[in-house]
Amino acid sequence: MQHLSEKWLRPFNYYYILYFLGTIGVYAYFVYTQNSLDIQNAENWGSSFPGAILALIGLLYNIFFLRHVKKYNLGVAYLVSFGIFGVTNNIAVEVAINSKELFFLFNSYLTSISAAFFGPIVAITILGISGVILGMEIAGNIGTTAHGLIFDTLAFLIRSVMVAFLLYSFRNKYVSLEKNQSYIERYFVNNEVVSLLTNSISDGVILLDKNSIIRSINPAGLEIIGKEAQETITFDSKKVLKFKQVNGDVLDTTEEPINLAFKHGKAIHKELKLAKKDKDIFIDVTASIIANEQTQELYGMVLILRDISKKKREEAAKSEFISTASHEMRTPVAAIEGNLALALNPKTGNLDLKTKSFIENAYGSTQHLAQLFQDLLVSSKADDGRLISHPEVVELSKIIGDQVDYFSKVAQKKNLKLEFIAGVDKQENSSTNNENNPKYYVYADPSRIKEVASNLIDNAIKYTDEGKVSIGITGNSDLVQFFVRDTGVGIPQEDIPHLFQKFYRVDSSITRTTGGTGLGLYICKKIVDLCQGRIWVESDKEVGSIFYVDLPRLDSEKAKELKNKN
Ligand code: ADP
Numbered sequence: 001m002q003h004l005s006e007k008w009l010r011p012f013n014y015y016y017i018l019y020f021l022g023t024i025g026v027y028a029y030f031v032y033t034q035n036s037l038d039i040q041n042a043e044n045w046g047s048s049f050p051g052a053i054l055a056l057i058g059l060l061y062n063i064f065f066l067r068h069v070k071k072y073n074l075g076v077a078y079l080v081s082f083g084i085f086g087v088t089n090n091i092a093v094e095v096a097i098n099s100k101e102l103f104f105l106f107n108s109y110l111t112s113i114s115a116a117f118f119g120p121i122v123a124i125t126i127l128g129i130s131g132v133i134l135g136m137e138i139a140g141n142i143g144t145t146a147h148g149l150i151f152d153t154l155a156f157l158i159r160s161v162m163v164a165f166l167l168y169s170f171r172n173k174y175v176s177l178e179k180n181q182s183y184i185e186r187y188f189v190n191n192e193v194v195s196l197l198t199n200s201i202s203d204g205v206i207l208l209d210k211n212s213i214i215r216s217i218n219p220a221g222l223e224i225i226g227k228e229a230q231e232t233i234t235f236d237s238k239k240v241l242k243f244k245q246v247n248g249d250v251l252d253t254t255e256e257p258i259n260l261a262f263k264h265g266k267a268i269h270k271e272l273k274l275a276k277k278d279k280d281i282f283i284d285v286t287a288s289i290i291a292n293e294q295t296q297e298l299y300g301m302v303l304i305l306r307d308i309s310k311k312k313r314e315e316a317a318k319s320e321f322i323s324t325a326s327h328e329m330r331t332p333v334a335a336i337e338g339n340l341a342l343a344l345n346p347k348t349g350n351l352d353l354k355t356k357s358f359i360e361n362a363y364g365s366t367q368h369l370a371q372l373f374q375d376l377l378v379s380s381k382a383d384d385g386r387l388i389s390h391p392e393v394v395e396l397s398k399i400i401g402d403q404v405d406y407f408s409k410v411a412q413k414k415n416l417k418l419e420f421i422a423g424v425d426k427q428e429n430s431s432t433n434n435e436n437n438p439k440y441y442v443y444a445d446p447s448r449i450k451e452v453a454s455n456l457i458d459n460a461i462k463y464t465d466e467g468k469v470s471i472g473i474t475g476n477s478d479l480v481q482f483f484v485r486d487t488g489v490g491i492p493q494e495d496i497p498h499l500f501q502k503f504y505r506v507d508s509s510i511t512r513t514t515g516g517t518g519l520g521l522y523i524c525k526k527i528v529d530l531c532q533g534r535i536w537v538e539s540d541k542e543v544g545s546i547f548y549v550d551l552p553r554l555d556s557e558k559a560k561e562l563k564n565k566n
Contacts, residue, residue, distance in 0.1 A: 006070070006236075009078045016085040017062050020055040023092055027052035051091040058084035072230055184209050184290070184300045189216045204305035207290075210298045212237045212258060224283070224307050226276045237303070242275040246282065247385060261287035261301060271308065282312040319380040326376040333373060337366045368515045375519035378451075379502060382526035389445035389530050393559045396440040396449070396480050396551070397422070397473055403453040404471050411461050411469060418461075421472035440473055440480040441559035442551045444531045449551075452527050452535075455520040456484040456547045462514050464488030467544070480553045485546040491539040499537060500525040524549075 027049065031037055039048045062081055070077035188194050188207050195216075198205040204221030208214055214232050222229060225241065232240050237258055243251050251272065253259060261268040267288040274283040284306040290299045340363040343349040344356065351359060381387045404420040411418035442449070453471075460469040467487025474481050491499065495506045503518040505511050528535040531551055539545035554562070 013081055020059040023055035023088055024052050048091055051088050054088040058088055074234055184215055206303040208237050208301040210300050224305050244273040246271055246273055257285045257287040261289050265289055281307055282309045284308045316384050319383045322376055323380040326373040330373045333370045337370055372517050375517045378523050379519050389448055391443050391445050393563045394442050394444055394446045396442055399449050400453050400482055403457055407457045417468035419470045440475050441554040442480055443554050448527045452524045455524050460484050460486035475553055478553055479550045481550050483546050483548045487544040490541040490543050491545055492541050
């Protein structure tokens with residue numbers, strides 16, 4: 001038997017439902033017009049009382065029970081439906097033609113079953129023989145005006161047309177006749193070595209054909225998704241694997257790893273949630289397509305699933321610990337910092353030069369420690385999604401301008417020029433602003449935006465020994481972009497992809513001698529992501545770096561509207 005998709009079997013069933021309704025209808029019409037329940041009294045009627053009862057059973061089965069039975073076995077579920085249909089049909093035909101022809105007892109469902117399960121050649125042969133015999137019956141012995149016979153003949157004809165149509169139009173789509181799918185079957189599913197290998201792997205391994213139908217799943221996969229093999233194999237993977245976003249929100253179909261991997265033709269790796277019967281679990285999914293290396297012909301896909309709920313719980317506990325610890329430690333550090341500041345202040349302290357230099361060192365280190373605790377606190381919040389933002393309408397030039405003012409003294413100390421390039425919209429005739437003095441409105445948390453700007457400007461000054469640091473804002477109708485450009489040490493190309501990772505610091509002499517936590521850019525990225533923006537860097541070693549931040553722009557009208565609302 002070929003491997004069937006339910007899509008292929010379903011149209012047959014819709015036809016059967018119509019047939020059952022027809023049979024019941026004809027019988028009801030008979031009872032109404034003849035005023036009798038006994039079909040045998042009227043020669044010309046086809047549908048009998050047992051036929052109508054069976055039809056009702058068939059109808060109820062299709063509507064209420066089929067969906068439950070198919071969870072256990074698709075083939076059995078539809079065979080039962082076809083079976084009831086066949087018997088009903090035959091009782092109707094037998095009564096209609098008043099015949100003892102046993103052939104009709106089998107022809108109806110034999111054709112359907114063979115069409116659906118065994119393929120076109122067997123079905124067409126049975127159809128042909130049935131057609132000839134039915135023709136002979138009509139032309140020969142029987143009165144052709146019999147209502148029942150007309151109904152049954154019509155039903156038979158409709159089915160013949162439908163079967164032929166389905167066979168030629170859709171079969172290849174829904175039945176694994178193609179060599180690609182048999183390739184998966186032949187080389188992966190029915191392969192002992194592959195089975196031995198996948199069965200011994202502790203990650204879930206699921207093989208899909210190119211129509212996303214599950215063809216094989218290893219025991220670990222069944223355990224992870226919490227289902228039995230018969231609930232998964234031959235089922236559409238999208239119905240079996242219900243992915244959600246990590247925060248529990250609905251996952252857009254375009255973001256679904258199986259769709260993405262098929263669409264882009266490459267491996268997709270994601271951390272998601274998987275909805276199970278009792279609870280959702282965190283899951284690490286890798287979807288890789290299986291294709292012919294030379295011809296790129298697509299065969300199917302392998303999905304690797306790993307249950308990372310335990311890891312996520314541990315991460316949450318760790319980050320909770322870091323967050324509590326850094327929160328608690330900030331208080332005494334702030335007290336030390338305050339007291340050192342008092343000691344250094346000539347109005348409140350009285351230190352000799354040597355002691356002052358010691359205290360200054362201690363003060364610098366305490367400030368660094370306070371920053372480290374602050375960064376740790378923010379990054380641990382960002383890690384487990386607790387980074388809260390209170391968005392409001394914000395005019396970016398103002399926030400960035402304030403930060404530039406704040407850092408001007410720090411830059412001066414290093415003899416660096418710090419300049420602020422006022423914004424000019426990139427787009428001509430921008431309707432969002434008055435061109436001479438464009439307003440760059442964004443909807444974001446001002447304190448978070450301040451944090452990003454201050455981190456970037458602070459870094460630019462820290463990692464620049466001479467030259468200047470320029471901060472600018474531009475925009476178009478959709479985006480506001482601010483950048484921080486320096487003429488500093490630059491960043492080697494190989495470090496750029498890792499720069500926004502936690503604790504990543506470029507290994508250079510200036511980094512070694514400059515205090516830092518390696519958390520600043522990580523936090524910037526988390527905040528910009530939270531605002532649905534983008535942050536990236538362009539840099540040349542020994543020439544300098546430019547950090548860009550894009551944020552979605554609010555036009556002036558919308559900004560006013562939101563401001564009024566607030
Ligand atoms: P920190 O500055 O505290 O070390 P960040 O996350 O802010 O941490 O930066 C990570 C690393 O990126 C820094 O250690 C530094 O090596 C590099 N970096 C950041 N900004 C610049 C810059 N403007 N010029 C050169 N290197 C930079």
